[in-house]
């Protein structure tokens with residue numbers, strides 16, 4: 001069985017079956033461009049966008065869906081509770097070039113749930129199916145739905161809901177294998193995802209999501225749940241090479257080496273350049289402050305770098321920080337000037353996540369450098 005076979009979502013055929021999951025505040029155009037350049041990804045999803053804001057052409061919402069020809073295929077994730085607004089927003093993003101439209105079914109904010117949106121969608125099957133059917137009928141592009149396993153362990157509604165949405169015309173179901181009550185605690189529930197796959201019964205592809213940070217974990221999720229594809233959020237942010245390595249691993253069974261320090265620095269710099277290009281120098285540099293420490297987690301000793309980069313103000317300053325950091329890092333290397341001494345090298349990428357604050361594992365402390373856990377990035381996580 002080819003676990004990495006191309007994924008067909010309605011009329012759209014993806015190259016492979018690996019998807020960048022939405023991470024609000026992170027999966028912006030610069031990050032998507034970087035991920036696509038590194039390779040291996042079949043589809044990227046935008047941050048969630050409020051349907052009403054799009055209908056009102058709110059500039060912030062328009063920026064969230066800003067794209068380029070290189071940023072294809074792109075799925076725009078909509079969030080909203082009013083069917084007419086969701087339909088209108090769907091038509092608009094289709095016009096703007098979205099290849100797919102995804103519906104967020106995770107938001108628990110009271111005023112949204114009260115009128116049947118967000119997480120309430122997971123508890124009101126008929127109403128949700130009607131909303132999905134309305135959107136499916138209004139656009140030509142495939143409409144997909146992203147959900148959790150259910151509200152809590154006593155209400156694992158995803159299998160029944162997923163089936164109903166597939167019957168209503170959803171072209172794929174993306175499911176994060178945790179309940180809403182679970183937040184990001186515990187580990188992802190593979191039998192829970194499998195139950196969704198079985199309920200949907202091959203009607204449309206089910207895409208598994210949650211805790212996949214390594215090619216091996218991707219393979220395990222595909223094999224144990226029977227899902228047709230995988231969506232990865234935090235793992236890709238931690239290691240933008242995730243998709244390329246996983247694609248190769250699924251195809252050949254051989255694990256490609258991790259990206260080198262030089263390659264990480266090259267791509268990190270590219271990421272900054274895109275940030276500056278898309279958001280302007282001042283704002284781009286500010287946004288980059290929360291991005292760079294993620295790359296640095298694989299640099300080995302990195303406290304010198306992190307302390308400076310989180311105060312970055314302009315593009316030129318980055319080159320200075322980088323040059324000084326490379327000199328600072330040199331004593332941690334072997335005589336070859338390239339390889340980190342074993343006691344300073346980060347442990348191989350692990351499969352588990354923790355809530356350790358970002359940047360807390362500054363690297364010249366070998367014990368800390370060897371921690372492989374990936375934190376939940378800061379952001380409004382209560383929304384999914």
Ligand SMILES: Cc1cc2nc3c(=O)[nH]c(=O)nc-3n(C[C@H](O)[C@H](O)[C@H](O)COP(=O)(O)O)c2cc1C
Pocket residue numbers: 021022023024025046047048077104105106146176209210211212231232233234235376377378379380381384
């Ligand atoms: C900071 C952050 C932002 C997120 N933003 C969104 C979002 O906008 N829409 C959504 O459906 N899920 C969102 N999620 C959930 C992820 O898409 C994904 O379901 C979850 O992180 C589990 O996958 P992972 O372990 O690969 O990260 C977000 C998660 C985090 C940590």
